[in-house]
Amino acid sequence: METSIRNQVAGTVLEIVEDKVMSEVIIQTAAGKMTSVITTRSVRDMGLKVGDDVSAIIKATNVSIGKSA
Structure with a gap:
């Protein structure tokens, strides 16, 4: 896979929420949390x-976007 x-x-890892199969990794970036x-x-x-x-590598097919309030 090529990256740029x-x-x-x-970013920096703030929290890791582990389950048996999948985990959420919360990262603090310059733009906010992801x-x-x-x-x-x-x-x-x-x-x-x-x-x-x-470093979080973002693949366009895996990005979800929500409108801010």
Whole structure:
């Protein structure tokens, strides 16, 4: 997979909510908070923990948009 700076967002892990199969990783970015849903196995394989610096890679087919109030 090719990536570019346009589809990456740097941030810091604020919280990880693990379930048996899927986990939510809440990331603080310069623009605000974002949540990524990845497998719990991926969280463990990467050794993710609160405070880690990460890069979120955004794929256009996986982005949901909601209108702000």
